[in-house]
Amino acid sequence: METFFNPLSVAIVGATEKPGSLPGIILKNLLGKGFQGKIYPVNPKYGMVFGLKCFPSILDIPDEVALTVIAIPASLVLDVVKQQAQKRIHHAIIISAGFREMGAEGIEMEEQIRQVAIGNDIKILGPNCLGVLDNYTNFTTSFLSWERVSNPKKGSLSILSQSGAFAVALLDLATLEGLGIARMVNYGNRIDVGESTLLPFLSDDIHTKVIAIYMESVDHGRKFIEAAKACSKKKPIVALKVGKGAAGIAAAKSHTGAIAGNYEIYKAAFLKSGIIEANGLEEFIDGVKALSMQNPPKGNRILIVTNGGGFGVIVADHCSENGLEVPLPSPRLKEKLKSKFSAFYVVNNPVDLTGSACDRDYYTALQTCMIESDEYDAAIIIPLMAPQGMTERVVDLVTDIMNRSGKPAVICTVGGAFTTKVKQLFEEREFPVYPSPERGVKAMSMLLKRRVLQEGAGHSDIKYRD
Template sequence: MKELFNPKSIAVIGASANPQKFGYVILKNIIDFDFKGKIYPISPRYKDIFGIKCFPSVLDVKDKIDTAVVVTPFDISNKVIAGCVKKKIPYAIIITAGYKEIGGDGIKREEELKKILKNSKTRVIGPNCIGIFDNYGKIDTLFLPKYKITKPNAGSISIISQSGAVGLSLIDVAACRKINIARFASFGNNIDIGAVDLLKYMADDPKTKVILMYIEGIDKGRELYEVVKSTTKKKPVIIYKAGKSDKGKNAAASHTGNLAGSYKIFHSAMKQAGAIEAMSLDQMFDFAMILEQYGHLKKKINNLAIITDGGGFGVMTTDSISKKGIELPDFEKKTIEKIRTVMPPYATINNPMDLIGDADTNRYAVSIYSIIEDKNIDAIIIILLLQISSLSPDIVDIIANEKRKTKKPIIVIAMGDKYAKVLIDTLKEEGVPVFPSPSRAANALSCLNH
């Protein structure tokens, strides 16, 4: 699907000069994203939009078109697709809704669309979707204007979403949490290209290290199982399945027209296939963040060290980690001796290591250096109360530097408002996974043992 994610030419069918229309927003987003290929606005109403020549139809474009984005009213969208088929456009993204998800005439409309596509060379994603966002191919068909959504920077996490609304939220939240994205695709009603096809593509995509999937209904259960099973041998697959309850299944059917099926069967199959199931969207990103950095490690995390400047958080983290079957072993003698050189004489050197409320950056640094070298320890959780006066901002540089040098996973628990958020964001930008609570950190760390 190279021409879908990395087209050399793209047509926006239903392009508009009206800022209120999706055809305007999509065309502008593609232009503003610095897409390097040829752009063809398709509309019989305009001679040009943004200074780019318009064409009445794709059939009026003499050059080859790799991908068409269809954002026309549903009463003419099938005719538009027929034109794409005649033009032999390899891929069409149908943003337009009004198909089987609305029942009645929509079902008939979708059946007609299938007949148009049958035996053609045109592959379709959608209808009723938001299309794709690709940080490397520089294509953005999301129909939200720039001032309403923040797009994440280029990274190695890719997202497949059946729901456009959930997908848009995931994109916005990823940017907010400093989680960088490679590719995103929403497949809507799944008339042709769906979860299976997209997963196959991302499984072999060198830009993608971790795959996130939001799924409601499933129409190729066995094939999905087989593709997930083969993909998880190469890279982690994290799935959030909606439509678990009876009422949720009904909601899924009315949303994208797909039946949600039995959740128990789905859960069992995905577990057997090696996928990691997230129980919330927050958890989906928590897992992705740690797997992006450490998913390549083959060694299980059996023994953990906790470093904290707040005893209460150390206790909470110990409880959370213990529930996951991860041990907190004693430190080696030489580790204890090194840490003792920077601790008050009354302090006890234990795991979890409480650096006490007046901990400074040097106390943290010596403890981190010493524990990383400890053969009893597989990974480290560092708890930071960034607000205390004795702790200087350069603690983030020390942690980031050590993260780059060691193969042992280092994750941080930290929270706070403006001041703390700046430092937390800096850590995330340096590739250090940061979590706002002990339970979320423990859940994320435990997925490395999946």
């Protein structure tokens, strides 16, 4: 697999300087990103492309080539794969569209390519895909202009996606949420390399901490479950399965030719292999963010602290909906809290610091409940920044206590420019911030789900309803 992410040498078939042309943008992106391997443009029309010597065909390249990137009309792809068989190039990324998603003729073309690949030990990524983006080797086959799509920073999230548009959206969202990317792979029609071969690779990848998978269908059912099971023991995997109902299944078939199959079977497979399932794009990115920044809680006793009573109520409601427990403080803990706060603060769960709260009150509440007491496993904190007593200091105060407690926390907050600033400060310190109570609760429930899956069904004393 390494060759797909870090080829010693790569041939870009179809290379051109024509503006707007796919292989042209791929080459430009690759040069711009600072990839260190050798690059061979291939196109019979040109002698030079972007200052590099261009070859009429891959057979004319005098050196060894590790990987071809093929971005030419579908009908011409088979010949190139045959040439690369002749030249013993064992890896190909086929960017070109116009195969299975077009119907019978396209399926036939895919099948012919697959036969050549099998017969000559060629691993293929694609067709109908964006290919690879690697932030550590700087290798990319993306044909999207970075003026339009975020070029995300280096980080620990890796993305596997059947859909190109979705992979791109995830890159944009990751950037918006301050998450860095390790590797992204979009395999489109997936005639060969898919989840089952990529998961073991990411499982051993030192740069990948969390894996996000968008899937319409899966490449090999049993092999996938085994690969996911092994991988999820080491790293959290979050999956977004689409093509669930009749309308979605039909849409998936038109999209990547995927047979989305029975959703209930997928659900069972996810559970069995320790995959955390997300329902919808926001839950997907929210869960990935929580798992990237915080550790799973040791149990299911959630403390809610807020200075906005209404927000406390709605968080409590959504905790109930999502199987999170919101136990009241013991009489002893209640007395202790009472002794530290004004009489009109509400020392329950939620702890309501009211509109009179100042940032220091968060420190006091969390110190008392999360460090001095053992009654809670995790905190959902809702600091509203409107009152004058709430300053940016709340970030360091909360960070200090929570880090010392060794327990995870997620933050929810809503507001204007000042709130956005506080959000950024929290996220720089690896505390995920969500713009609504329900999303914060859902993210916490996904952290807890990770713990439950890690411990294995029946081997946990965590009460968790799904």
